[in-house]
Amino acid sequence: MISNTILSFAKSILCDVLNPGCIAIDATTGNGYDTVFLSRLAGGEGKVFGFDIQEDAIEQTEERLNEECLPENWTLFCSGHENMQELIPEEYHGRINIVMFNLGFLPGSDKTVITQAETTLKAVRSALALLCRGGVVSIAIYAGHPGGSEEDVAVREFCAELDYHAFRVIQSEMTNKPGYPIRMLFVTKL
Numbered sequence: 001m002i003s004n005t006i007l008s009f010a011k012s013i014l015c016d017v018l019n020p021g022c023i024a025i026d027a028t029t030g031n032g033y034d035t036v037f038l039s040r041l042a043g044g045e046g047k048v049f050g051f052d053i054q055e056d057a058i059e060q061t062e063e064r065l066n067e068e069c070l071p072e073n074w075t076l077f078c079s080g081h082e083n084m085q086e087l088i089p090e091e092y093h094g095r096i097n098i099v100m101f102n103l104g105f106l107p108g109s110d111k112t113v114i115t116q117a118e119t120t121l122k123a124v125r126s127a128l129a130l131l132c133r134g135g136v137v138s139i140a141i142y143a144g145h146p147g148g149s150e151e152d153v154a155v156r157e158f159c160a161e162l163d164y165h166a167f168r169v170i171q172s173e174m175t176n177k178p179g180y181p182i183r184m185l186f187v188t189k190l
Contacts, residue, residue: 006174006182007102010138011037013186014098017136021045022097025130027081027123028052028115032061034100036068044071049088051081081123085130097135099127103151104142116147117154124158128167128189137187144180152183159185166190
């Protein structure tokens with residue numbers, strides 16, 4: 001069955017890769033829903049790192065994680081996702097199973113605080129370097145805000161140029177959505 005939202009679809013794909021004990025990154029914690037999803041599936045033996053530049057997003061995510069009574073398998077950084085390679089301890093480099101990006105802005109917050117092509121591309125490069133073989137980066141792209149179309153094009157062009165022998169990229173799209181389509185990219189490291 002196909003999910004009614006692009007994020008539900010992404011999560012159904014990621015469930016095949018994210019098992020207890022896995023290591024994951026939520027590159028854009030936002031309201032914390034993806035971080036909770038990752039923490040729940042990684043379990044007590046796993047590890048989840050979350051990034052957001054907005055203190056409110058980090059606070060909401062921490063509150064949501066605590067409300068869900070999840071294992072304390074998470075570390076949150078009030079920092080841009082472009083800093084993930086520097087902030088995640090080296091012992092996890094090359095061992096990350098999942099990295100989730102949810103581009104755009106935090107729903108219900110200041111719509112001028114958005115992800116941007118330059119920092120997102122640096123973050124995607126870092127995510128690919130941190131991944132283990134068989135690991136997956138999922139990127140939800142919402143282009144309906146100022147700068148969103150440029151970020152959409154930049155991310156898709158970058159992914160289209162990845163070495164086919166090192167990565168596989170699949171694109172899915174919600175094409176009948178009014179306004180801008182919502183795109184989902186899945187990048188698997190071979």
